[in-house]
Amino acid sequence: MSYLLLTLLLLPLVGSALVFAWKNPASKFLALGIAFVQMFLTFYMLSNFDFKPTVDGVLQYEINYPWSQFIKSNLHFGIDGMSMLLVLLTNILTPLIILSSFNEKPGYRNTFYGLILLMQFGLVGVFTALDGLLFYIFWEVTLIPIWLIAGIWGQENKKIAFTTKFFVYTFVGSLFMLMGLIYVYTQSASFALTDLYNANLNPSEQTVIFWFIFFAFAVKLPVFPFHSWQPDTYTYSPTQGSMLLSGIMLKMAVYGLLRYLLPITPEPILGISGQIVLVLAIIGIVHGALIAIIQNDSKRIIAYSSLSHVGLMVAGIMASAILTVKGTLVIEGAEGAMVQTFAHGINVVGLFYCADILYKRFKSRDIRQMGGLAKVAPKFAVLFLLILLGSVGLPLTNGFIGEFILLKSVFDYSGLAAIFAGLTIIFSAVYLLRFYGKAMFGEGDEAILASAKDLSTVEFSVLASLAVFVILLGVFPQPLIEMVNSSLKFIFTSMMN
Structure with missing residues (x-):
């Protein structure tokens, strides 16, 4: 049933393109309809999901195709219980966030709703990717739409300062994570998650990698003292931007801590x-x-x-x-x-x-x-x-x-x-x-x-x-x-x- 996960991944991306192209006030209804279809598909997948405690480590709805033998990275996606929980959260909240804006009249509304769906695509990718490079790519995909949402529809006299600070913090943190993942990759067989878990790292290497990857997650959560971007960004972003940031986006870092950081670097x-x-x-x-x-x-x-x-x-x-x-x-x-x-x-x-x-x-x-x-x-x-x-x-x-x-x-x-x-x-x-x-x-x-x-x-x-x-x-x-x-x-x- 991998086609279900493939549909779950591609529906918001295709929907985003359609909404971007439809320069009409009714584009909000198209965006809402796509988000609701995504939500109902998630509930259907949940109804067929086996999350009994006896099925340790078993992935469901798995997709695995090679896409770059040179860097040994696959288009590898799958869902376990932890992924299911966060995909469910994403796809419940997204239609409600879109609906919450229906009393507003944002300028460039098709762009506004298209960016929300594009972010939904990135979030589902983050929570289902089972390849380190793929995880990083989707991690960065989520940054672009939320940065544009905050920058275009944020509070006029504040948006340049807070969006710049937000972008610099999160982008720099992401680069540290990429450097950490690349080093782990050089000590393992591929970017596959299981190979990253089994990388040949000594305690000193694990400590350095721990802090490189943790920095990215600490900024995104945020953890003190890497939080100074957060109050201004949450305050001066449009309401839907604040919802996306706090309701879903920071959950990527909680997920990353458990899925990547702790299993790869347990020694520190x-x-x-x-x-x-x-x-x-x-x-x-x-x-x-x-x-x-x-x-x-x-x-x-x-x-x-x-x-x-x-x-x-x-x-x-x-x-x-x-x-x-x-x-x-x-x-x-x-x-x-x-x-x-x-x-x-x-x-x-x-x-x-x-x-x-x-x-x-x-x-x-x-x-x-x-x-x-x-x-x-x-x-x-x-x-x-x-x-x-x-x-x-x-x-x-x-x-x-x-x-x-x-x-x-x-x-x-x-x-x-x-x-x-x-x-x-x-x-x-x-x-x-x-x-x-x-x-x-x-x-x-x-x-x-x-x-x-x-x-x-x-x-x-x-x-x-x-x-x-x-x-x-x-x-x-x-x-x-x-x-x-x-x-x-x-x-x-x-x-x-």
């Missing part, structure tokens, strides 16, 4: 390198949360919140990796990170859309200039609260189980580290409930509130869809855990050998 994890990454992740948790507390710009609150939540994901992954390389197979931290990756994607997209809705009502992102919206927009108040509570990690919401597993994994490694990591839960409640309280309650401008309306059909459709996932995955998180279990067992077992 036991030494100072593993400790440094864990400490940086915990600093990011606390730093992001503290900065979010004092922010008044709604989008910057969400940006720093994302930095804090990503830090917890990295801390959980590294805690499990260190214990595994020591000789005890522990995958809980990686499981928690993958579950939280999915939950964070849903929640952060919802929060950015809520921030956009607030901006349209109050004509400001400053939460001090908001207030009282709950009494005139009750549907928005309820859906905003559900998505916000998911991000806080309230039990029976999608953010709870991932955070719980992550904190347990960090605690299993170090009680002291878990104390600092646990601050993310306390602080997130502080800054997000402050955000909600300022916007929805209190005394607002009566003139603004008199003209403010509750959710439009488009706004309600997007937020209600996201809220369904917040509740559904909070009540039934087990399918996500089972989906990634066998993949992570295979990866972490390879680190022990």
Whole structure:
């Protein structure tokens, strides 16, 4: 059934070309239709996907054709549980992100929607590529459309500065990753993922490669102190650009850590390198949360919140990796990170859309200039609260189980580290409930509130869809855990050998 994966890869690329070519306001409906077909195809593939824990390391829907014997690289794609989770996230969020723009009138709209579909093509390629060179190519493909989206439709007086900074950070990081992968390739039989895993690298070489590749992922996540591009980029990008960046694009780095970095360079994890990454992740948790507390710009609150939540994901992954390389197979931290990756994607997209809705009502992102919206927009108040509570990690919401597993994994490694990591839960409640309280309650401008309306059909459709996932995955998180279990067992077992 490899044709299904081939269709999944090519549909957004072909769709992007069609949308680019159709210079018509109705191009948004074509883009939305293609994105929905992609989503339904993903659900069909999921319904035929075997992710039982007994099928360790088995790929499904595999495509493998030689394309360059000179550099020993194949067009090799496949899906395991970890890939399936992230492809599912990508193809659920993309149609909702497109739909969220239907009340807007962006200039060059066919270009805008074509770039979103082109980015979807790159993301699916990243999550399914099983060849190091192919992974890098798709990694770079995703940079071009998001850079153009931010640069063309971003905030006019800020876009040159923040898009330049974003591009330089991510492009330089990607070059370091390419150099690392090329060196590993020279010590192995080909760019095939299994050959990269078995490369003949001594501990010193592994340490250098670890930092080269980690730098690219640290920038993309981002991990403290490589995060300075993030707040401005998230704040001044158009809402759909912020959604794509935070909801899906940073998940490429979480995936890269688990799929490439840790299995290729397990030795440094036991030494100072593993400790440094864990400490940086915990600093990011606390730093992001503290900065979010004092922010008044709604989008910057969400940006720093994302930095804090990503830090917890990295801390959980590294805690499990260190214990595994020591000789005890522990995958809980990686499981928690993958579950939280999915939950964070849903929640952060919802929060950015809520921030956009607030901006349209109050004509400001400053939460001090908001207030009282709950009494005139009750549907928005309820859906905003559900998505916000998911991000806080309230039990029976999608953010709870991932955070719980992550904190347990960090605690299993170090009680002291878990104390600092646990601050993310306390602080997130502080800054997000402050955000909600300022916007929805209190005394607002009566003139603004008199003209403010509750959710439009488009706004309600997007937020209600996201809220369904917040509740559904909070009540039934087990399918996500089972989906990634066998993949992570295979990866972490390879680190022990």
